[in-house]
Ligand SMILES: *[C@@H]1O[C@H](CO)[C@@H](O)[C@H](O)[C@H]1NC(C)=O
């Protein structure tokens with residue numbers, strides 16, 4: 001009985017994943033903390049995409065915060081959660097519910113700032129949370145295309161040594177986690193970003209910082225869209 005139940009739930013999970021990936025609309029979830037929520041790089045990204053073949057990509061997520069981007073048109077849907085730690089999101093399985101409510105094919109993740117700033121967490125523990133989050137993404141969609149940031153520096157406090165340690169650990173970790181059907185692309189959001197000059201408050205990008213972040217994300221996001229589109233084309 002236990003075996004049959006397990007088998008049936010595996011079948012159900014497989015068909016849910018298939019149904020989710022069969023949706024012809026490409027769905028992109030911007031996922032992270034306040035540096036994904038109360039910023040304007042999402043507005044800049046959406047506007048840039050409107051001039052490309054990717055104008056119909058649907059941004060998804062439960063959040064719709066207006067960030068004074070002076071942009072009434074863009075798709076605000078996102079899963080940026082101000083103040084949240086990667087470690088807590090992973091341990092409390094919050095992303096699992098967010099993805100159930102808003103399925104996605106492509107996800108960007110910029111996380112770790114609050115783990116360092118609020119609670120001085122160990123880099124190893126933050127990386128372990130990233131592993132859990134990637135597993136949760138793939139449990140939801142085995143073909144999830146994943147873009148992970150090496151995070152931006154801060155313009156306050158003495159946090160950037162640890163930020164650099166986290167960022168240094170990300171490429172090796174991502175290569176170990178990489179999968180053909182669910183690639184991870186690492187985007188270096190740190191290099192060339194000034195914690196003081198490109199943030200409005202030492203933490204969140206100003207207009208110049210939003211433009212830098214969008215431009216850094218952009219090539220990796222396009223690669224992720226292309227890979228997700230290839231999956232959907234193969235299924236049709
Ligand atoms: C496909 O995704 C779009 C955009 O997220 C959504 O509006 C639509 O309801 C989905 N369709 C199906 C059949 O799941």
Ligand SMILES: *[C@@H]1O[C@H](CO)[C@@H](O)[C@H](O)[C@H]1NC(C)=O
Pocket residue numbers: 171174175178179180183184185186
């Ligand atoms: C993961 O694999 C893809 C190719 O599928 C590659 O483009 C990407 O750079 C790899 N990521 C890492 C972190 O090695």
